Amino acid sequence: MGTRLQGTVALVTGASSGIGAATAQSLAAEGAAVALVARRKGRLEKLAAAIRAEGGTALAVAADITERQQAADAVATVVAELGRLDTVVNNAGLMHIGPAAQALSEDWDSMVEINVNGVLHVTHAALPHLIRAAADSPRRVADLINISSTAGRVARPGTAVYNLTKFGVNGFSEALRQEVREQGVRVGVVEPGTVATELSSHLRDGVREAIERQVDGLELLRPEDVADAVAYIVTRDRRVAVNEMLVRASDQSW
Ligand code: NDP
Numbered sequence: 001m002g003t004r005l006q007g008t009v010a011l012v013t014g015a016s017s018g019i020g021a022a023t024a025q026s027l028a029a030e031g032a033a034v035a036l037v038a039r040r041k042g043r044l045e046k047l048a049a050a051i052r053a054e055g056g057t058a059l060a061v062a063a064d065i066t067e068r069q070q071a072a073d074a075v076a077t078v079v080a081e082l083g084r085l086d087t088v089v090n091n092a093g094l095m096h097i098g099p100a101a102q103a104l105s106e107d108w109d110s111m112v113e114i115n116v117n118g119v120l121h122v123t124h125a126a127l128p129h130l131i132r133a134a135a136d137s138p139r140r141v142a143d144l145i146n147i148s149s150t151a152g153r154v155a156r157p158g159t160a161v162y163n164l165t166k167f168g169v170n171g172f173s174e175a176l177r178q179e180v181r182e183q184g185v186r187v188g189v190v191e192p193g194t195v196a197t198e199l200s201s202h203l204r205d206g207v208r209e210a211i212e213r214q215v216d217g218l219e220l221l222r223p224e225d226v227a228d229a230v231a232y233i234v235t236r237d238r239r240v241a242v243n244e245m246l247v248r249a250s251d252q253s254w
Pocket of ligand 1: 018037041065092093148194200
């Protein structure tokens with residue numbers, strides 16, 4: 001195990017699968033105690049057990065972070081149980097794509113609820129703890145990382161509302177970066193290209209097949225590739241702030 005994050009506590013949302021699970025593992029491998037937040041408690045417990053088996057510290061916290069109170073309670077539980085909060089990775093998210101004219105408006109709502117409101121609820125609850133951690137930790141720095149997307153930089157037909165949420169995350173992150181910089185909190189976005197995860201399993205029939213055709217034959221990113229990017233940012237010395245990382249699959253043209 002690495003030691004660069006020894007003595008720190010990291011909270012990762014959406015840690016029950018995909019990018020969040022890989023990120024929690026990579027931060028734990030650097031010595032951070034990790035809090036795993038998502039709704040599927042069984043998945044979180046399993047990952048926590050795997051991290052402990054490797055010698056790490058992990059806490060499973062089941063929460064639906066689209067609910068403001070549940071997000072606030074999750075953050076409070078992490079601080080109560082693990083003592084502090086140095087790193088937050090807002091990763092939980094959902095993608096419903098397809099032509100806007102045929103979309104279900106509840107699909108738009110559910111994307112806004114998790115991709116935007118989930119980020120806001122966790123960030124709001126976590127910021128005072130991150131500011132405190134930056135002031136009292138030996139590293140004198142804390143990190144807030146938001147998992148955006150290539151869809152946070154490039155708008156394309158079929159992804160209008162997903163673009164809305166991820167462009168929004170990028171704007172929010174940049175404004176916040178300027179605000180909390182002087183208090184030692186670094187804010188960054190990681191913008192993955194297409195990653196092999198469960199994200200596309202939530203797509204409606206018809207759309208899912210169209211996406212599968214689009215990526216057919218491409219070597220997709222793995223969740224660990226994005227986890228590497230997050231770990232790179234968090235393990236930098238406090239003089240270095242990596243505020244944005246765009247990580248596409250080499251085969252991806254868009
Ligand atoms: P997954 O579907 O594998 O993971 C999504 C995670 O979000 C799950 O752990 C899920 O856990 C959690 N989640 C969803 N809703 C809630 C909720 N209400 N409260 C708490 N947790 C919730 O997909 P990915 O790993 O791919 O996605 C992670 C992030 O990466 C997302 O923000 C996505 O937009 C972004 N991204 C993904 C790309 C890709 O190609 N895969 C590309 C670019 C960005 P549970 O269901 O247990 O609550």
